Amino acid sequence: MAPDLFSKKISFIGGGNMAAAIISGLLAKGFEKSSIMVSEPWDVNRKKMADLGVKTTTDNAEAATVADLIILSIKPQVAKTVCQELASKAFSSQGSSLPLLVSIAAGITAASLKEWCTTKEGASPPIVRVMPNTPALLGEGASGVYAGSDVTSEQKEQVNQLLQSVSHAIEWVDKESLLDVVTGLSGSGPAYFFAMVEHLVTSATKLGLSEEQATRLATQTCLGAGKMMVEGSDPPAQLRNNVTSPNGTTQAGLESFEASGFAAIVDKAVKAATDRGEELGRVLGFQ
Ligand SMILES: NC(=O)C1=CN([C@@H]2O[C@H](COP(=O)(O)OP(=O)(O)OC[C@H]3O[C@@H](n4cnc5c(N)ncnc54)[C@H](OP(=O)(O)O)[C@@H]3O)[C@@H](O)[C@H]2O)C=CC1
Numbered sequence: 046m047a048p049d050l051f052s053k054k055i056s057f058i059g060g061g062n063m064a065a066a067i068i069s070g071l072l073a074k075g076f077e078k079s080s081i082m083v084s085e086p087w088d089v090n091r092k093k094m095a096d097l098g099v100k101t102t103t104d105n106a107e108a109a110t111v112a113d114l115i116i117l118s119i120k121p122q123v124a125k126t127v128c129q130e131l132a133s134k135a136f137s138s139q140g141s142s143l144p145l146l147v148s149i150a151a152g153i154t155a156a157s158l159k160e161w162c163t164t165k166e167g168a169s170p171p172i173v174r175v176m177p178n179t180p181a182l183l184g185e186g187a188s189g190v191y192a193g194s195d196v197t198s199e200q201k202e203q204v205n206q207l208l209q210s211v212s213h214a215i216e217w218v219d220k221e222s223l224l225d226v227v228t229g230l231s232g233s234g235p236a237y238f239f240a241m242v243e244h245l246v247t248s249a250t251k252l253g254l255s256e257e258q259a260t261r262l263a264t265q266t267c268l269g270a271g272k273m274m275v276e277g278s279d280p281p282a283q284l285r286n287n288v289t290s291p292n293g294t295t296q297a298g299l300e301s302f303e304a305s306g307f308a309a310i311v312d313k314a315v316k317a318a319t320d321r322g323e324e325l326g327r328v329l330g331f332q
């Protein structure tokens with residue numbers, strides 16, 4: 046990581062699953078524990094953050110005031126309240142030079158965040174939206190990013206550095222609505238693979254394997270297939286063909302998937318998740 050981000054103070058508003066994943070990634074890259082503060086109301090989660098060695102508080106304004114970079118890692122449903130609190134209790138006293146606000150909240154648009162974060166003096170922070178995913182915990186994340194027009198190239202570089210500590214794939218999108226697609230693909234995506242493995246294990250158990258054996262075989266198959274796609278040069282379709290012997294077992298399995306509408310099932314799921322992101326932004330955002 047370049048020294049630029051290393052010299053910054055980062056505050057997380059909300060210390061749940063994603064905050065833990067990103068903080069773990071940053072600390073693994075050598076980021077100073079004392080340069081991270083987490084504001085979290087729930088004592089159980091606050092203790093988890095304190096156990097990582099970072100500073101904690103229950104006061105969102107305190108965390109926001111000391112930060113060069115604020116990560117909004119709360120649920121979309123509380124984004125408005127939290128932003129308005131930051132505007133009145135933290136940003137108002139900071140003049141026009143406000144810290145960069147990085148929101149990971151699904152669906153909530155930059156325009157809504159901007160509106161809610163505007164102080165009564167009319168100042169508002171530059172806003173970047175990121176859609177990460179939970180493999181960030183292992184430094185194996187995939188993230189989509191969108192920056193508002195007032196974000197400087199230096200700030201974009203800081204966000205890149207932040208994401209490089211937890212993600213292998215960092216995809217900037219120039220149309221904000223595409224972040225909902227990123228959410229439906231890679232934000233929610235880990236759960237699709239977990240569900241797939243759960244079903245594979247159940248199927249193999251019904252056919253006689255023990256649950257333990259089936260779990261070891263299915264999870265390693267998932268990891269191995271993933272590594273082949275990421276580390277090799279062949280596209281997924283080629284890799285699929287390589288496994289599929291004519292009239293063999295894989296062909297039988299894949300034909301059964303297709304007969305049950307596999308492509309349509311995946312299409313509908315990614316669309317449903319994408320639409321839900323858009324809906325969250327519309328329903329919870331300003332009209
Ligand atoms: N989980 C995932 O895979 C991904 C999540 N996201 C996005 O990340 C965001 C966080 O998700 P996730 O980490 O899973 O959620 P969590 O519920 O695990 O974390 C959110 C945390 O914020 C706390 N919180 C609630 N109200 C406030 C408040 N007013 N001020 C400060 N903190 C508060 C919650 O406490 P309490 O529990 O007491 O309410 C909780 O600990 C969401 O917006 C989600 O859309 C993005 C990508 C992937």
Ligand SMILES: O=C(O)[C@@H]1CCC=N1
Nearest residue numbers: 151228231232233234
């Ligand atoms: O399910 C959710 O809404 C969040 C966003 C992406 C993953 N988890």
